[in-house]
Amino acid sequence: MIDMAVKPKPTLKQLVFLAQNRIEAALNNHGAAKSCVSCSFGKDSMVVLHLVRVYAPDIQVMFNNTGVEYPDTLKFRDRILKEWDLNYTEVHPKKTFWELKDKYGWPDRRFDGKKGQHTVPCYHYLKELPAAEFWAKEKIQLVFDGLTASESHARWMLAYRCGGGPYYYARSIGVYKSHPILDWPADIVGKYIKRYNVLVNPHYTKFPDQRVGCMSCTGFLDWRENMAKAFPAMYRKIQKERGQKLLEEYAAEVSKL
Ligand code: SF4
Incomplete structure (x- = not known):
């Protein structure tokens, strides 16, 4: 007989315990002085920063300011x-987003087999x-970040099957990576933020379904809708430069059909 029992979803308490174990194990292996938190000031990063600082309050925190961050x-x-x-x-970065765009073109959703949705030169120069x-320079061995796989099963599979997972040596960049909240669904991130009063980037209050990060990025599936709402002037400028129609122009054409 087939067992139809539904596996219960992990609770906030269980996932916090798992994240704490990952953080402790990684810090025991490398020490806080040779570790850092990579923080984008998005929700997931803030949760990881909050969790890690319980064990290492003075840990180095690095923000990769791409030069195209939202004012919020x-x-x-x-x-x-x-x-x-x-x-x-x-x-x-030493090269700006706009210089990279002129040289290599707009970021797109090409899948290069290694870096998912990032266009390779853009990601390399702006972030990597x-x-x-x-x-x-700082002789960092271990980097914590707020990567979660909750938005995509493919991303979760990739993390576990392609040398990733919650803790691994990233050979191409020469550091260990720890993703303490890799398995956390978005609702658990929200519960943690509420339970521990973690401050949240106001961009999410204005645009609850959007990501934070490079505001001029054209490399995501829904970038047009998001940019048109969050930064309409930039959206119009970019589409004009790309020689493409605006969403409302498509909508007007469709309504005439
Ligand atoms: S998010 Fe977009 S703009 Fe930012 S580095 Fe990646 S591809 Fe480039």
Whole structure:
């Protein structure tokens, strides 16, 4: 007989316990002085920062400021720096998003087999390189981040099957990666934030379904809808430059059919 019992969903308490175990194990292996938290000031990053600082309050915190961050994120960063007294470093790319776009084209959803939705040169110059230089300079061995697989089963599979998982050596960048909340669904992240009063980037209050991060990125499936709402002037400018129609122009055409 087939067992039709539905597996119960893990609770907040269980997932916090799992994340704490991952953090403790990683810190025991590398020590807080050779570790850092990579923080984007998004919800998931803030939860990981909150969890890790219980064990290592002075751990280095690195923000990769791509130069195309939402103004809300920068204001939120300033607030957190004031209120959380972080051991903080901000890294910046040597080439701007706009220079990279002129040279390599707009970010798109090409899947390059390694880096998912990022267009390779854009991701490399804006994110990978500044972070790698910082880690090498500070002799960082271990990096915590707020990666979650809740939005995509494919991402979860990729994390576990392609040398990823919650803790692993990322050979291409020469550091260990720890994703303490990899298995957390979005509702558990929300419950943690509420339960522990973690501050949240105001971008989510204005646009609850959107991501924070490069506001000019054209590399995500729903970037048009999101950018048109969050930053309409930039959306119009980008579509004009790309020689493409605006969403409302498509809608007007469809309504005439
Ligand atoms: S999110 Fe988009 S703009 Fe930012 S680094 Fe990745 S591809 Fe480039």
